[in-house]
Every structure is written in structure tokens, then in C-alpha cells.
Amino acid sequence: xxxxxxxxxxxxxxxxxxxxxxxxxxxxxxxxxxxxxxxxxxxxxxxxxxxxxxxxxxxx
Amino acid sequence: xxxxxxxxxxxxxxxxxxxxxxxxxxxxxxxxxxxxxxxxxxxxxxxxxxxxxxxxxxxxxxxxxxxxxxxxxxxxxxxxxxxxxxxxxxxxxxxxxxxxxxxxxxxxxxxxxxxxxxxxxxxxxxxxxxxxxxxxxxxxxxxxxxxxxxxxxxxxxxxxxxxxxxxxxxxxxxxxxxxxxxxxxxxxxxxxxxxxxxxxxxxxxxxxxxxxxxxxxxxxxxxxxxxxxxxxxxxxxxxxxxxxxxxxxxxxxxxxxxxxxxxxxxxxxxxxxxxxxxxxxxxxxxxxxxxxxxxxxxxxxxxxxxxxxxxxxxxxxxxxxxxxxxxxxxxxxxxxxxxxxxxxxxxxxxxxxxxxxxxxxxxxxxxxxxxxxxxxxxxxxxxxxxxxxxxxxxxxxxxxxxxxxxxxxxxxxxxxxxxxxxxxxxxxxxxxxxxxxxxxxxxxxxxxxxxxxxxxxxxxxxxxxxxxxxxxxxxxxxxxxxxxxxxxxxxxxxxxxxxxxxxxxxxxxxxxxxxxxxxxxxxxxxxxxxxxxxxxxxx
Ligand SMILES: Cc1cc2nc3c(=O)[nH]c(=O)nc-3n(C[C@H](O)[C@H](O)[C@H](O)COP(=O)(O)OP(=O)(O)OC[C@H]3O[C@@H](n4cnc5c(N)ncnc54)[C@H](O)[C@@H]3O)c2cc1C
Numbered sequence: 151x152x153x154x155x156x157x158x159x160x161x162x163x164x165x166x167x168x169x170x171x172x173x174x175x176x177x178x179x180x181x182x183x184x185x186x187x188x189x190x191x192x193x194x195x196x197x198x199x200x201x202x203x204x205x206x207x208x209x210x
Numbered sequence: 211x212x213x214x215x216x217x218x219x220x221x222x223x224x225x226x227x228x229x230x231x232x233x234x235x236x237x238x239x240x241x242x243x244x245x246x247x248x249x250x251x252x253x254x255x256x257x258x259x260x261x262x263x264x265x266x267x268x269x270x271x272x273x274x275x276x277x278x279x280x281x282x283x284x285x286x287x288x289x290x291x292x293x294x295x296x297x298x299x300x301x302x303x304x305x306x307x308x309x310x311x312x313x314x315x316x317x318x319x320x321x322x323x324x325x326x327x328x329x330x331x332x333x334x335x336x337x338x339x340x341x342x343x344x345x346x347x348x349x350x351x352x353x354x355x356x357x358x359x360x361x362x363x364x365x366x367x368x369x370x371x372x373x374x375x376x377x378x379x380x381x382x383x384x385x386x387x388x389x390x391x392x393x394x395x396x397x398x399x400x401x402x403x404x405x406x407x408x409x410x411x412x413x414x415x416x417x418x419x420x421x422x423x424x425x426x427x428x429x430x431x432x433x434x435x436x437x438x439x440x441x442x443x444x445x446x447x448x449x450x451x452x453x454x455x456x457x458x459x460x461x462x463x464x465x466x467x468x469x470x471x472x473x474x475x476x477x478x479x480x481x482x483x484x485x486x487x488x489x490x491x492x493x494x495x496x497x498x499x500x501x502x503x504x505x506x507x508x509x510x511x512x513x514x515x516x517x518x519x520x521x522x523x524x525x526x527x528x529x530x531x532x533x534x535x536x537x538x539x540x541x542x543x544x545x546x547x548x549x550x551x552x553x554x555x556x557x558x559x560x561x562x563x564x565x566x567x568x569x570x571x572x573x574x575x576x577x578x579x580x581x582x583x584x585x586x587x588x589x590x591x592x593x594x595x596x597x598x599x600x601x602x603x604x605x606x607x608x609x610x611x612x613x614x615x616x617x618x619x620x621x622x623x624x625x626x627x628x629x630x631x632x633x634x635x636x637x638x639x640x641x642x643x644x645x646x647x648x649x650x651x652x653x654x655x656x657x658x659x660x661x662x663x664x665x666x667x668x669x670x671x672x673x674x675x676x677x678x679x680x681x682x683x684x685x686x687x688x689x690x691x692x693x694x695x696x697x698x699x700x701x702x703x704x705x706x707x708x709x710x711x712x713x714x715x716x717x718x719x720x721x722x723x724x725x726x727x728x729x730x731x732x733x734x735x736x737x738x739x740x741x742x743x744x745x746x747x748x749x
Contacts, residue, residue, distance in 0.1 A: 153617070153620045153621075153623075156617060156618075156620070156621065157621060160604055160608065160621055163600070163604050164592075164598075164600040164601045164603070164604040164605075165600060166600065167598075167599060167600030167603055167604070168598045168599065168600035168601075169600075171599065171600075175599065175600070175603055179603075202614075202615075203611075205614065
């Protein structure tokens with residue numbers, strides 16, 4: 151994916167969260183994750199991404 | 211604003227000159243008719259005056275103040291602005307004083323997440339960006355104006371009224387010795403964000419304000435860091451905010467920090483509060499030595515512009531026409547391009563080289579550029595100051611991810627400052643489909659190495675230039691009356707490659723360094739017809 155395409159995805163997610171409000175963002179994002187996972191060729195790729203996301207937790 | 215006890219213009223590094231209003235014999239001519247009046251001797255008004263002078267057109271420049279603008283203000287000058295200053299023959303002192311840069315670094319919670327490099331290389335004459343305090347920008351432009359007999363500057367002369375008539379406008383001006391009025395065929399309103407001309411004519415800027423306020427503070431200190439723009443997202447000193455740090459000449463550092471929603475702007479600009487905020491940022495970047503506070507100010511991000519940059523004989527340039535958020539560093543750069551754009555067009559019309567319709571291309575070209583700035587600035591603003599929950603979550607997620615995944619850091623890349631392409635302009639001709647590379651009509655001409663110098667050195671200053679490669683074509687064009695200057699470059703060559711040019715190809719470059727037309731198989735006749743069309747000449 152090009153940086154421009156990544157940016158499109160970034161923007162769509164931000165706007166998606168705002169459109170889903172007042173529903174909690176995590177529900178919207180979890181749905182998006184499941185649908186994106188479905189689009190991947192294997193569970194392995196999805197699980198790797200899920201693990202990577204956990205490793206960059208920004209909690210203090 | 212400056213520290214208590216220091217006058218408005220008591221700068222640590224710049225001595226403000228004091229200018230007088232017209233005196234004695236000079237007053238006799240104040241009420242005479244003039245061809246062009248320019249209101250406002252800020253950087254944009256001065257560039258307009260110099261551009262007109264290059265076209266051989268005299269102008270009267272009216273300025274309310276008795277000196278240059280106070281404070282460093284717009285400090286980032288882009289490559290294209292240097293190309294314009296070069297074209298005006300005034301870039302030398304700018305190059306000597308300013309600090310060129312190519313690199314930016316972004317940090318999230320103290321860790322670097324991105325280093326970006328703006329496009330640069332040996333084929334470029336100028337660096338992508340230069341840092342220079344606005345006082346010097348104004349002082350260097352003024353040096354050139356003082357040396358030009360075609361520009362009459364009236365300091366301490368405030369425009370108080372303007373009325374549009376049948377063949378121009380009548381301006382009323384007040385100076386310390388009284389008030390007078392005079393007629394101008396054309397008026398360039400360069401009187402800044404609070405333009406008196408604009409309000410006198412009942413025009414209003416349209417657009418929106420973004421959330422978020424920023425304080426900019428300059429400090430003087432010995433601080434060892436190269437000229438690299440630093441952006442600190444969520445730093446420990448201001449966890450909810452973004453901080454920008456720029457190096458300027460004379461050991462001056464610009465600290466630009468966002469205020470939280472809960473911070474009262476009036477309180478935030480109190481000297482002690484500014485000192486504390488700056489000290490916290492300096493601690494964060496590891497500066498332990500002494501520092502002195504020079505100047506500070508507060509701003510919010512607006513995207514505002516006039517719907518039409520022209521009203522009859524009055525043309526708006528610079529901040530009077532548009533206010534853009536400063537993180538795109540487009541405010542002044544955009545204004546310089548406005549001034550240069552209208553300057554050559556008006557100059558060509560007044561010297562009979564072009565038809566009056568050429569002036570009508572000013573608004574679409576320059577307002578188009580502003581709307582493009584708005585689109586980019588909105589993106590930057592959403593990253594710097596996320597406006598909603600959705601943007602906040604994604605921004606924070608991207609920054610967090612960027613610590614380990616560089617692709618996410620790219621989302622923090624401001625990608626600022628490529629010159630705007632005048633694609634929809636009436637003063638640009640349709641493209642030739644035969645090009646696989648090079649700038650299309652409407653785009654800024656690219657730079658390239660030619661011999662020991664650069665392509666831009668070969669372009670006519672203030673006029674059209676045909677860039678071609680075939681000496682036979684060059685001679686044929688030179689033999690026709692009313693054709694442009696010709697720069698015949700070697701072929702094959704690196705320049706020809708960059709321009710996607712075959713041996714018979716040619717680019718017709720406008721005086722503002724934008725491409726007006728191009729052909730893979732040019733003829734002298736086609737070039738002359740194109741020039742007639744681009745200049746709206748009645749033939
Ligand atoms: C406090 C401050 C901080 C800024 N910081 C930044 C920054 O960090 N980065 C950035 O990119 N930009 C910044 N800007 C914006 C930048 O300075 C402007 O974009 C730039 O100066 C525009 O140039 P201009 O010539 O159009 O207008 P100005 O520089 O505003 O010049 C207008 C001139 O017109 C004169 N004038 C006004 N009314 C009249 C009248 N009635 N009669 C005669 N003369 C008149 C004024 O005295 C002034 O000299 C800042 C602006 C301000 C005010």
C-alpha cells in the first residue's frame with residue numbers, strides 16, 4: 151500500500167468512529183478489525199497484526 | 211509582545227530603522243495621479259513593488275508604520291520564494307543570512323518516530339526551505355526598493371479611504387502633516403490580515419477557524435542542534451499538545467506550542483507564564499544553559515479567503531486576501547507568489563505586452579493556490595490538533611505505532627510546500643500528450659543543472675522564455691518579432707531528460723517561472739501563437 155493509501159484508510163477510520171458515535175469507538179473498531187481480518191489470506195497474518203498492535207501499547 | 215521594560219521594537223538581534231513621512235519638496239507631488247498604488251509595505255507589498263519595477267512600472271507604496279513589522283513572524287521561506295527573489299535579483303543577502311534546511315524530525319513522548327527529508331539534490335539551486343526572521347526579509351527587500359527610483363515609498367502614511375471610480379480608485383491618505391487624496395489607475399491591497407482596503411470596500415473573508423491556539427516564542431540561546439525542524443507530539447512538558455522548534459539566525463530559536471483547551475489565552479501570554487512554558491520545553495530538549503526571551507505572540511489556525519481577489523481596479527495580495535494556518539508555512543510564501551503573479555501580469559498589461567484580460571487569470575490562479583493550502587493545512591491541523599474523538603484516536607494510534615512501525619510515522623510527515631499547479635487557468639495552454647516527464651503547463655518549471663549553472667539562470671528575468679534544444683528552432687524563434695527570449699540547452703542532457711524532452715521539444719516559461727505551454731515538436735509559429743494567447747493579445 152502507498153503512503154497515500156494508508157492515509158485514506160486512516161481518514162476513513164477516523165471519520166467512521168465519528169459517524170458511529172455515540173456508540174463506543176472500540177465496538178466500531180473491533181468490527182472493522184474483524185472485517186479486515188476476514189479479508190486477509192490467513193488467520194496467521196491477522197494474529198501477527200493483533201500481536202504487533204499489543205506490543206506498542208502507549209499506556210503510561 | 212516583549213518582556214517588561216523592553217520597547218516594542220527593542221530586539222536582541224535587530225535594529226529597527228525609523229522612517230519619516232514625506233517632507234518638504236516631496237509633498238508637492240503627493241496628490242498627483244499615479245498608475246499603481248500599493249497599500250502596505252509588508253513583505254508582500256514590497257515584492258509587488260519590486261516586480262512591477264522589473265517590468266518598468268513605477269508605483270507608490272503607502273505604509274502606515276514608521277518601521278518594519280515587529281517580531282520574527284513568518285520565518286520559513288520556501289524554495290519557490292527564493293526562486294522568485296532570485297528572479298527579482300535580490301536573493302543574495304537572503305542566501306547569506308538565512309539557514310537552509312531539508313530535514314524534519316518528529317518525536318512522540320520523547321522518542322523519535324520520523325525523520326523526513328524534503329526533496330533536494332545537486333540539480334536544485336535552492337534548498338527546500340530557509341529560516342530567516344521576517345524583519346530581515348523586510349529589510350533586504352527594502353534595500354532593493356531604496357535602490358530603485360521607480361518606487362516611491364510613503365512611510366507613516368495611512369490609507370483612510372478608498373472609492374472606486376470609472377477608471378481607477380481615489381485613495382485618501384493621512385500622514386503626520388495632514389490628509390490628502392489621489393487617483394490611482396490600479397491599487398494593490400497588501401495591507402495585511404486586517405486590511406483597511408478590504409473593509410472600506412465592504413468585502414469579507416470567508417472560511418473557518420480551527421480549534422486550537424498556539425503561542426510562538428523566540429528565545430536567544432547557545433543551543434547545539436542543526437537546522438532541523440523538530441515536532442514534539444505529546445511531550446512530557448505538554449502531554450496533550452504539540453510543540454514545534456525551529457532554529458533561526460543569530461542564535462534565535464522559535465518555540466511554538468499548542469495551548470490546551472483549558473488554558474486561557476490571555477493568561478497564556480503573560481510573561482511569567484510564557485517563561486515557564488518555554489523553560490519546560492527547553493528542559494525537555496535538554497537545554498541547560500542560559501536563554502533570553504526575545505518576543506512572543508499567539509495565533510489560531512484559520513482558513514479564510516476572499517471569494518474574488520479583485521474588485522474592479524483593486525487587487526488583493528497576501529494576508530489581505532487570505533489567512534492560512536501557519537503550520538503549512540504558506541502564509542508569507544503564498545503572499546510572495548501572489549505579488550509576483552499580479553506584478554508581471556499588471557506590468558505586461560501596462561506596457562502593452564498583454565491584453566487586459568490577462569489580469570482576470572490572477573484570481574483563479576492564486577485563489578486556487580490558497581484553496582490547495584487550505585486542504586493541506588486542514589490535514590496538518592487534524593494531526594496537530596485532532597478536532598474530534600475519531601481523529602484523536604487515530605492520531606494517537608498512529609503515533610504509538612510509529613515508535614516501532616515507520617510507515618505509521620509517515621502519517622506525521624507534513625509534506626509541505628510543493629508549488630501549486632495552475633491547471634485550470636486561462637493563462638495556461640493545454641498540454642501536449644507526447645510528454646512522459648517534466649512539468650505540465652501550469653506547473654512550476656523544474657530546476658536542472660546546465661553547464662556550470664542552473665536552468666533558472668538561463669530564464670529571462672521578468673519576461674517569457676522559450677526553453678528548447680534545437681538551435682534551428684531557437685534561431686527561427688529569435689527571428690520572429692514579438693517572440694520570447696530563448697534558452698537553447700544541450701541535447702541530449704540531464705536537463706532534457708528531466709523535462710522529458712526530445713530534440714525538437716520546447717517549453718514556454720512564463721515570467722513567474724510557471725510553464726505556459728510545451729510541445730514535443732515545436733515550431734516558431736506555434737510559439738508565437740501561444741505567446742499571443744497566453745498574453746491575451748488582440749491580433
Ligand atoms: C504576530 C504575528 C505572528 C506571525 N507568525 C507567523 C509565523 O510564525 N509563520 C508564518 O508563516 N506567518 C506568520 N505570520 C503571518 C505573516 O507575518 C504574514 O503572512 C505576512 O507578514 C504577510 O505579509 P503581508 O505583506 O501580506 O502582510 P503584513 O506583513 O501584515 O503587512 C501589511 C502592511 O500593511 C500595513 N498597513 C495596514 N493597514 C494599512 C493602512 N490602512 N494604510 C497603510 N498601511 C497599512 C501594515 O502596517 C503592514 O506593514 C504572523 C503574523 C503576525 C501578525
